[in-house]
Amino acid sequence: MAIRQSYQLSKRAETMGTEKPSEDPFICLCQQVAHNWPPRRWADVSTVVAVSGGADSVALLRTLAALHQQAEGRGRLHVVHFHHRMRGPAADADAEFVRQLAADLQLEFQLGYAAEQVADEAAMRDMRYQFLGEQAHRLGARYVALGHTLDDNVETLLHQTMRGCGPAGWTGMPVHRELVADVVLMRPLLSLRRQGLTAALRQLQQPWREDATNQQLHWKRNWIRHQLLPLIESQYPQASERMARTIEQQAEVMEVIDEQARCWIEACVTTASGAIVVRHHAAANAVVIHALRKLWDQQAWPRGQMSESHWRAALAAIKANHADRFDLPGGVAVMVNKEETVFERSQAP
Numbered sequence: 143m144a145i146r147q148s149y150q151l152s153k154r155a156e157t158m159g160t161e162k163p164s165e166d167p168f169i170c171l172c173q174q175v176a177h178n179w180p181p182r183r184w185a186d187v188s189t190v191v192a193v194s195g196g197a198d199s200v201a202l203l204r205t206l207a208a209l210h211q212q213a214e215g216r217g218r219l220h221v222v223h224f225h226h227r228m229r230g231p232a233a234d235a236d237a238e239f240v241r242q243l244a245a246d247l248q249l250e251f252q253l254g255y256a257a258e259q260v261a262d263e264a265a266m267r268d269m270r271y272q273f274l275g276e277q278a279h280r281l282g283a284r285y286v287a288l289g290h291t292l293d294d295n296v297e298t299l300l301h302q303t304m305r306g307c308g309p310a311g312w313t314g315m316p317v318h319r320e321l322v323a324d325v326v327l328m329r330p331l332l333s334l335r336r337q338g339l340t341a342a343l344r345q346l347q348q349p350w351r352e353d354a355t356n357q358q359l360h361w362k363r364n365w366i367r368h369q370l371l372p373l374i375e376s377q378y379p380q381a382s383e384r385m386a387r388t389i390e391q392q393a394e395v396m397e398v399i400d401e402q403a404r405c406w407i408e409a410c411v412t413t414a415s416g417a418i419v420v421r422h423h424a425a426a427n428a429v430v431i432h433a434l435r436k437l438w439d440q441q442a443w444p445r446g447q448m449s450e451s452h453w454r455a456a457l458a459a460i461k462a463n464h465a466d467r468f469d470l471p472g473g474v475a476v477m478v479n480k481e482e483t484v485f486e487r488s489q490a491p
């Protein structure tokens with residue numbers, strides 16, 4: 143299988159990089175990815191490709207493998223799968239599927255296991271990212287590539303909006319960011335629709351694994367994917383692409399707010415271990431609330447229980463002109479004086 147695939151890919155590669163979008167779904171996908179992330183930027187350094195076995199990351203792997211082969215780069219592609227120790231035999235089958243796919247593509251394969259079982263999605267993701275970062279360091283890889291698509295970003299936007307996030311929750315996932323020192327996390331498929339990926343895989347006759355949880359509508363994210371978005375798109379064709387553009391614009395707005403928040407902190411805030419002291423000074427509400435979130439993170443104060451109304455209370459304290467005293471979640475005491483507001487966290491979480 144490896145030889146046949148290699149022949150097919152190099153034959154396809156001859157037509158890649160041409161300006162006109164190909165009608166061949168796989169070549170079209172390769173063109174789009176090469177446009178988003180030109181192989182000359184990554185083919186000479188090593189990349190870890192995070193493959194769950196799902197359609198998106200399988201399409202990512204097939205595409206990067208084809209482009210890498212065409213570019214004849216000096217770097218290596220390493221296929222990495224993380225086994226969460228959840229979902230029993232189905233998870234074993236995912237790992238075996240990815241191992242076999244890597245072997246077919248004649249690529250190196252690394253398998254990691256979660257040290258403990260955790261059901262929480264965010265904790266699972268943290269463990270996975272930690273493993274990916276460790277592997278990238280160990281293998282000397284410059285990039286870790288993930289298979290997130292435009293659909294993932296739009297689903298996140300809807301999810302965050304309905305949970306009442308602030309403006310920071312509308313910025314979506316970035317195309318790239320630092321994962322750990324010297325390793326960049328890349329999302330080469332972030333501007334692409336999922337259906338284009340599955341069309342490419344069908345055309346290649348490349349199977350993928352259906353995640354059992356993807357089929358269960360009790361996870362809210364999957365309800366958004368399978369129920370809500372199709373309903374929205376039945377009335378607003380192209381709604382996903384439009385929402386994706388909104389995400390990009392919102393990310394630009396957040397850059398401005400972030401810069402203003404940085405200046406406001408510099409001008410009005412003094413911090414010490416366990417305390418944030420804010421001299422009263424007018425600034426736009428969005429800037430102050432964003433600055434407070436940044437300050438909470440700098441202090442490593444928990445903000446899981448800080449709802450929008452708590453941030454608003456903190457904002458009102460900073461803008462108040464009378465003495466006051468109250469508590470915020472996470473053991474943060476707020477003391478308002480005439481000139482300044484002090485946020486102090488003395489007790490352990």
Ligand SMILES: Nc1ncnc2c1ncn2[C@@H]1O[C@H](COP(=O)(O)OP(=O)(O)OP(=O)(O)O)[C@@H](O)[C@H]1O
Nearest residue numbers: 192193194196197198199200222223224288289290
């Ligand atoms: N168990 C895993 N091992 C390695 N990489 C993973 C794993 N789970 C997710 N990823 C990476 O993170 C990306 C996003 O994960 P997410 O859970 O949203 O995707 P998925 O629905 O499981 O799979 P896919 O995106 O491959 O269809 C995947 O595209 C893949 O690159």
